[in-house]
Amino acid sequence: MTCRNRIAAALAALLFVAAGCSRVPVSETRTLMGTQVTITVQDYDNDKLDGGQLPAAMDSAFVEIARIEDLARWDELKKLNAWAGYQAAPIGEELIGLIDRAYQIAENTGGAFRPDLGPLTNLWGIGTDEARLPAYWEIEEALDLISQTVFTIEDSVYARLDPDGASLDLGGVAKGYAVDRACFVLDDLGVTAAMVEAGGDLRVFGRKPSREPWRIAVRHPRELDRFYTIIELHEGAVATSGDYERYFEVDGGRYHHIFDPETGYPSRASISATAIAETCAGADAYATAFFVLGPDAAVRLAGGLELPALVIDENDDGELVSRQTSSFARLRADERLDPER
Ligand code: AMP
Ligand code: MG
Numbered sequence: 001m002t003c004r005n006r007i008a009a010a011l012a013a014l015l016f017v018a019a020g021c022s023r024v025p026v027s028e029t030r031t032l033m034g035t036q037v038t039i040t041v042q043d044y045d046n047d048k049l050d051g052g053q054l055p056a057a058m059d060s061a062f063v064e065i066a067r068i069e070d071l072a073r074w075d076e077l078k079k080l081n082a083w084a085g086y087q088a089a090p091i092g093e094e095l096i097g098l099i100d101r102a103y104q105i106a107e108n109t110g111g112a113f114r115p116d117l118g119p120l121t122n123l124w125g126i127g128t129d130e131a132r133l134p135a136y137w138e139i140e141e142a143l144d145l146i147s148q149t150v151f152t153i154e155d156s157v158y159a160r161l162d163p164d165g166a167s168l169d170l171g172g173v174a175k176g177y178a179v180d181r182a183c184f185v186l187d188d189l190g191v192t193a194a195m196v197e198a199g200g201d202l203r204v205f206g207r208k209p210s211r212e213p214w215r216i217a218v219r220h221p222r223e224l225d226r227f228y229t230i231i232e233l234h235e236g237a238v239a240t241s242g243d244y245e246r247y248f249e250v251d252g253g254r255y256h257h258i259f260d261p262e263t264g265y266p267s268r269a270s271i272s273a274t275a276i277a278e279t280c281a282g283a284d285a286y287a288t289a290f291f292v293l294g295p296d297a298a299v300r301l302a303g304g305l306e307l308p309a310l311v312i313d314e315n316d317d318g319e320l321v322s323r324q325t326s327s328f329a330r331l332r333a334d335e336r337l338d339p340e341r
Pocket of ligand 2: 239240241285287
């Protein structure tokens with residue numbers, strides 16, 4: 001090692017030690033739930049945690065996300081789906097709670113969000129090696145099954161799904177729920193200000209030492225390395241659903257992963273939808289629903305639900321057209337890229 005290299009190594013070690021015991025932001029990224037998950041801690045309670053314990057607290061939050069990832073592929077959910085039409089399956093309180101919430105959002109969005117789309121999402125297989133364009137009659141069959149799907153809680157530990165072939169898909173809410181849980185774990189362990197981000201979904205809590213709001217970039221739906229706008233938030237969750245996230249292409253057509261429950265095909269109503277809510281599970285599910293509804297209907301509904309929202313579509317000339325609630329406009333720090341404003 002040359003003298004210069006030794007000095008550089010010593011400096012790096014010093015900085016590392018300093019970072020361990022100071023309150024500078026500490027950030028870590030891991031791959032979980034099929035996406036990059038980043039936790040950024042901005043502040044913590046010295047009585048509960050010291051800088052040296054921070055990595056362990058962050059590790060616990062990542063472990064919690066991994067637990068939800070397993071839960072989303074949960075044995076419980078698999079059994080409920082596999083035994084549909086035959087018998088009740090044992091089911092825990094946590095999964096029941098999440099299914100309940102998903103059905104509540106289905107009701108609030110007039111069925112634009114549906115947790116029982118399993119027969120359709122399985123048929124298309126988007127995001128898997130078996131992705132394909134199904135025949136029209138297959139889609140009709142899946143829609144018919146979905147329209148008959150009933151989820152019943154039999155008692156506190158059993159639930160059943162009917163009829164045979166029915167299937168719940170919590171893909172539109174699980175990532176957001178995992179982010180909520182990670183925030184809960186961090187808060188519980190003494191972190192007082194943090195951001196947890198998983199793909200297009202994130203949640204922030206607590207005051208940064210600088211007292212500044214959190215600045216959150218909303219991705220540009222067609223130029224993915226750019227942002228469309230920046231919003232400023234003190235507390236809460238933001239989720240974006242986009243047609244660029246998971247898709248396959250056949251004969252020049254793009255088939256993405258957000259389905260219109262009325263047609264059984266990927267929704268063509270939007271190219272991106274962003275929702276802001278108290279919880280990330282809520283923001284996640286509403287973003288999916290707003291995408292399906294399209295800019296006008298989504299912004300009308302979001303206004304009524306008092307949820308800030310921004311929905312973007314593309315016209316025939318390839319220009320972006322967007323609608324936003326006034327509550328969303330107020331959170332924007334950067335408005336120059338929105339042609340509607
Ligand atoms: P997101 O990326 O949050 O918009 O969620 C998309 C995922 O939710 C898909 O991969 C499906 O698993 C599921 N999904 C697709 N369309 C819908 C819908 N209309 N309602 C509820 N879940 C959906
Ligand atoms: Mg979503």
